[in-house]
Amino acid sequence: DTGVSQDPRHKITKRGQNVTFRCDPISEHNRLYWYRQTLGQGPEFLTYFQNEAQLEKSRLLSDRFSAERPKGSFSTLEIQRTEQGDSAMYLCASSDTGLVLYEQFFGPGTRLTVL
Amino acid sequence: AQRVTQPEKLLSVFKGAPVELKCNYSYSGSPELFWYVQYSRQRLQLLLRHISRESIKGFTADLNKGETSFHLKKPFAQEEDSAMYYCALSAKTSYDKVIFGPGTSLSVIP
Numbered sequence: 226d227t228g229v230s231q232d233p234r235h236k237i238t239k240r241g242q243n244v245t246f247r248c249d250p251i252s253e254h255n256r257l258y259w260y261r262q263t264l265g266q267g268p269e270f271l272t273y274f275q276n277e278a279q280l281e282k283s284r285l286l287s288d289r290f291s292a293e294r295p296k297g298s299f300s301t302l303e304i305q306r307t308e309q310g311d312s313a314m315y316l317c318a319s320s321d322t323g324l325v326l327y328e329q330f331f332g333p334g335t336r337l338t339v340l
Numbered sequence: 341a342q343r344v345t346q347p348e349k350l351l352s353v354f355k356g357a358p359v360e361l362k363c364n365y366s367y368s369g370s371p372e373l374f375w376y377v378q379y380s381r382q383r384l385q386l387l388l389r390h391i392s393r394e395s396i397k398g399f400t401a402d403l404n405k406g407e408t409s410f411h412l413k414k415p416f417a418q419e420e421d422s423a424m425y426y427c428a429l430s431a432k433t434s435y436d437k438v439i440f441g442p443g444t445s446l447s448v449i450p
């Protein structure tokens with residue numbers, strides 16, 4: 226499978242714990258995006274990278290959230306001191322700015338449940 | 341404010357009937373408009389985009405700048421069209437973040 230992959234697919238944690246998610250984009254895609262999706266809503270933009278540079282962060286991304294893309298390939302999203310309100314599906318997408326129209330390709334998501 | 345609205349959470353139509361999923365947007369400037377689809381147990385994927393003027397799986401979408409709408413239409417619904425549909429927009433110059441609507445769940449009744 227050469228698509229976007231995310232790990233883990235599911236994560237259950239207790240309130241106050243830290244969690245880290247990983248996203249592997251399509252090879253050679255220089256852009257990588259993180260979205261969050263709660264029940265009954267569409268995905269909400271969190272942040273995106275062009276290569277290793279984090280270019281934009283949403284106000285939704287509190288100080289407890291941090292994302293990295295150290296070598297411009299895979300990315301990690303860490304949530305510290307999780308809260309029940311963090312329970313959601315976290316989606317990763319990638320795109321290639323060298324192609325027309327920058328279509329974003331989505332991964333399967335990581336479902337986080339905070340107890 | 342940048343926003344996408346989809347007034348119908350659920351839409352049921354009979355197989356062979358026409359279907360229209362409504363989408364309205366607010367955006368300062370001229371955005372690029374998209375429709376994304378998520379079939380059961382599959383990942384979110386692009387269905388079509390305005391700039392390509394394409395018809396995918398029999399679906400088309402017309403941009404009405406006066407009404408700031410981008411409704412998705414298909415003349416004859418098929419059972420395999422049952423899915424979650426999201427209208428979305430992005431800045432035309434940078435195509436960075438995508439702003440999604442809340443989605444409409446389409447159910448095609450056999």
